[in-house]
Amino acid sequence: MKDTMNTASEKMDKTIHALANELAGIRAGRANPAVLDKIVVDYYGAPTPLNQMAAISVAEARILVISPWDASVLNQIDKAIQASDIGINPTNDGKSLRLVFPQLTEERRKELAKQISKYGEEAKVAIRNCRRDAIDKFKDMKKKSEITEDDLKTCEKDVQDLTDKKSAEVDKLVAAKQKEILEV
Numbered sequence: 001m002k003d004t005m006n007t008a009s010e011k012m013d014k015t016i017h018a019l020a021n022e023l024a025g026i027r028a029g030r031a032n033p034a035v036l037d038k039i040v041v042d043y044y045g046a047p048t049p050l051n052q053m054a055a056i057s058v059a060e061a062r063i064l065v066i067s068p069w070d071a072s073v074l075n076q077i078d079k080a081i082q083a084s085d086i087g088i089n090p091t092n093d094g095k096s097l098r099l100v101f102p103q104l105t106e107e108r109r110k111e112l113a114k115q116i117s118k119y120g121e122e123a124k125v126a127i128r129n130c131r132r133d134a135i136d137k138f139k140d141m142k143k144k145s146e147i148t149e150d151d152l153k154t155c156e157k158d159v160q161d162l163t164d165k166k167s168a169e170v171d172k173l174v175a176a177k178q179k180e181i182l183e184v
Contacts, residue, residue: 001138001147001155008134008159012127012166019123019170023177026112031064031101033057041080043073050077064099071095104181113178120174124167131163 024034039050050056054068054077066081068074078097081090090097104112138155141147147155 001141001151004134004137005155005158005162008130009162011130011133012162015123015126015130016166016169016173019119020173022119023116023173026116026177026181031058031060031062031099033064035086036064036066036081039080039084039086041073041076043076050080053077059098062101062103064101066090066097066099067095109182112181116174116177116181120170123170127163127166127170131159134159 021037024032025037026035033051033056036050036056040047041050041053042048043053050066053070053073054066057065057067059065066077068077074092074094074097078090078092081088081097081099086099088099088101090099135156138147138152138159142149142152
């Protein structure tokens with residue numbers, strides 16, 4: 001029983017962690033190096049994550065500076081950023097790239113808030129799927145007479161409590177990110 005609960009808890013934690021990473025990649029009008037985490041650059045024929053080949057720093061509230069350790073890859077980094085879906089064109093000064101994040105329009109803020117809600121709902125669905133899997137395992141154990149009816153009820157209640165707790169964490173993450181996006 002403990003193994004099943006631990007497995008369900010681990011899966012739910014992974015879901016929350018994946019949601020947090022997804023939300024970190026959504027830009028909020030402020031410079032955030034996490035928006036570049038998914039960008040991969042062709043470095044001598046090998047796809048290499050941008051954050052492994054350049055120093056990424058926040059120069060001002062809305063400006064990111066990307067300083068590659070090997071200046072010869074500046075153009076490849078530039079192309080990779082333009083090909084990505086972040087929607088910002090970098091300015092190249094020969095030694096580094098600057099990304100200037102524009103202020104978000106009200107319409108774009110609302111769009112992002114809806115997208116964040118959608119991510120949150122997907123995470124909750126994944127958490128509920130973990131709950132269903134755990135309860136199915138418990139019912140299977142009951143069928144095989146490994147646990148009693150009372151144990152089954154207790155386990156179902158424990159899994160539901162865990163699900164409620166993890167869903168509340170998702171709600172908290174989503175609410176915090178929406179607040180960040182919607183504040184001007």
